[in-house]
Amino acid sequence: MLVLEAKLKGKESQYGLLDEAIRTALFIRNKALRHWIDNKDVSKNDLQKLCAVLAKEFDFAGKLNSMARQASADRAWCAIKRFYDNCKAKKPGKKGYPRFKKRGHSVEYKTSGWAISADKKYITFTDGFKAGKFQLVGTRDFSFYSTKQIQRVRVVKRADGYYCQFCVDAERKEQHQHNGKQVGIDVGLEFFYTDSDGKTVENPRFLRKSEKSLKRKQRKVSRCKKGSSNRRKAVKKLAKKHLKVSRQRKDFAVKTARTLVQSNDLVVYEDLQVRNTVKNHHLAKSISDASWSLFTDWVDYYGKVFGIWVIAVAPHYTSQDCSVCGTRVQKSLSTRTHKCHCCGTVMHRDHNAATMILNKGLKSTVGRTESKACGQNDLCLSGETPLSKSAE
Structure with missing residues (x-):
C-alpha cells in the first residue's frame, strides 16, 4: 500500500x-x-x-x-x-x-x-x-x-x-546496484549516526535551532486574551512553526535513510526502545529532536523498496564491548572515547558501537529483516501522518 x-x-x-x-x-x-x-x-x-x-x-x-x-x-x-x-x-x-x-x-x-x-x-x-x-x-x-x-x-x-x-x-520497487558494502550504524546525539567505517552524519537539531522563535511565539500567545481573534492568530502562527520543525525532521530522515540504503547492500542498526530512553529527563528533548524511530522506520522502508537486507539487533552492551577483542569496558555516557585495556584499541565510542552492531548483524539474522513500512498504510510518501499511526 x-x-x-x-x-x-x-x-x-x-x-x-x-x-x-x-x-x-x-x-x-x-x-x-x-x-x-x-x-x-x-x-x-x-x-x-x-x-x-x-x-x-x-x-x-x-x-x-x-x-x-x-x-x-x-x-x-x-x-x-x-x-x-x-x-x-x-x-x-x-x-x-x-x-x-x-x-x-x-x-x-x-x-x-x-x-x-x-x-x-x-x-x-x-x-x-x-x-x-x-x-x-x-x-x-x-x-x-x-x-x-x-x-x-x-x-x-x-x-x-x-x-x-x-x-x-x-507496491513500490526500485532498482539497486549491488556493491557488496555492509555497514552498521549507531544513532546518537553528538552525531545523528556514526557508521562502522567511522563516517558520521551531523545532528541537525531542528528543534534546538527553532527554540528561540518558538519561545517568542509562545509568549505572544500567552499575552493575548483567551478567546480573542489576536490569540487565534498567534496560536496559528505557533502551530505553523511547530509543523515546519516536524517537516524538517521528516525531510532529513527520509533523505538520509534513502542515501544510506542506496549505498549499501546490508544495513544493521540497534533496535532501541526510544520510549524508554526518553524517560531520562535530561536528554528527552534532544532524543525526541533526533527522531531515531522515524529514521529507522524509513531505513526499513527503503530496504524493502530497494531489496536489500536491513537488520535490527539488540542494543545490549554495544557501547561497552570492544569491537576488536570483545572485552567489556565499562564507561559512562560522558566518556566519548573507547579505550580497551586488553588489546589497546582506541577509537571513538560511537565508531566502536557501530562496528559491534555490524558484527552482531553478521553473526545472526535475527531481527527485523522485513520492512515495517511495507505493512498496511505504515508510511506516507508525501505528508506528515501515516494512516495507521494516526488512526487513533
Missing part, C-alpha cells in the same frame, strides 16, 4: 463544511467508546451497528457518509483492541486504556462519499455535508493509478490547511 497526499484548495465555506465532517467523525468515535465502556462484551460488529443508530438519532451524524461513520467506529475499536492486546501480553506499566478525544483532525472515507475527476486533479465530497469540489495541489501525479486502486481517502486538517491522503493499492 502507498499513501499519497495532496493539499486541498477550495473556498473558506468549503473548509467549514470539512470541519463539520471532522467534528462529526470525532463525535461518533467518542460515542462508540462510551458504548464499549457502558456495556459488557461489546464487539467490533456492535460498534458498527451503533453507527446506524446514531445516524437516526442525530441529524448531523446522518449527514456523514455511512462508511466514514464505520471508519470512525473502527478507530475506537483500534484503541480498544490495543488495550486488550497489552493486557493479554502483560505489558509493564500503563496498558493504554482508551480515552475520549477533545479535538479531531481527520475524517476517513472508504470507497464512497467522494469522487475523483478523470484527470485526477480534482476531488468532490458527496456526503450529506456537501463540501463540494476541491483542487488537488501537490507534486504527486495521481494519473498513474486507477480509481479502483484507491482503497481509502482521508481528509487531514493541519495548521497550514487541509490535506487529502489516498491509500493506493500498489
Whole structure:
C-alpha cells in the first residue's frame, strides 16, 4: 500500500463544511467508546451497528457518509483492541486504556462519499455535508493509478490547511546496484549516526535551532486574551512553526535513510526502545529532536523498496564491548572515547558501537529483516501522518 497526499484548495465555506465532517467523525468515535465502556462484551460488529443508530438519532451524524461513520467506529475499536492486546501480553506499566478525544483532525472515507475527476486533479465530497469540489495541489501525479486502486481517502486538517491522503493499492520497487558494502550504524546525539567505517552524519537539531522563535511565539500567545481573534492568530502562527520543525525532521530522515540504503547492500542498526530512553529527563528533548524511530522506520522502508537486507539487533552492551577483542569496558555516557585495556584499541565510542552492531548483524539474522513500512498504510510518501499511526 502507498499513501499519497495532496493539499486541498477550495473556498473558506468549503473548509467549514470539512470541519463539520471532522467534528462529526470525532463525535461518533467518542460515542462508540462510551458504548464499549457502558456495556459488557461489546464487539467490533456492535460498534458498527451503533453507527446506524446514531445516524437516526442525530441529524448531523446522518449527514456523514455511512462508511466514514464505520471508519470512525473502527478507530475506537483500534484503541480498544490495543488495550486488550497489552493486557493479554502483560505489558509493564500503563496498558493504554482508551480515552475520549477533545479535538479531531481527520475524517476517513472508504470507497464512497467522494469522487475523483478523470484527470485526477480534482476531488468532490458527496456526503450529506456537501463540501463540494476541491483542487488537488501537490507534486504527486495521481494519473498513474486507477480509481479502483484507491482503497481509502482521508481528509487531514493541519495548521497550514487541509490535506487529502489516498491509500493506493500498489507496491513500490526500485532498482539497486549491488556493491557488496555492509555497514552498521549507531544513532546518537553528538552525531545523528556514526557508521562502522567511522563516517558520521551531523545532528541537525531542528528543534534546538527553532527554540528561540518558538519561545517568542509562545509568549505572544500567552499575552493575548483567551478567546480573542489576536490569540487565534498567534496560536496559528505557533502551530505553523511547530509543523515546519516536524517537516524538517521528516525531510532529513527520509533523505538520509534513502542515501544510506542506496549505498549499501546490508544495513544493521540497534533496535532501541526510544520510549524508554526518553524517560531520562535530561536528554528527552534532544532524543525526541533526533527522531531515531522515524529514521529507522524509513531505513526499513527503503530496504524493502530497494531489496536489500536491513537488520535490527539488540542494543545490549554495544557501547561497552570492544569491537576488536570483545572485552567489556565499562564507561559512562560522558566518556566519548573507547579505550580497551586488553588489546589497546582506541577509537571513538560511537565508531566502536557501530562496528559491534555490524558484527552482531553478521553473526545472526535475527531481527527485523522485513520492512515495517511495507505493512498496511505504515508510511506516507508525501505528508506528515501515516494512516495507521494516526488512526487513533
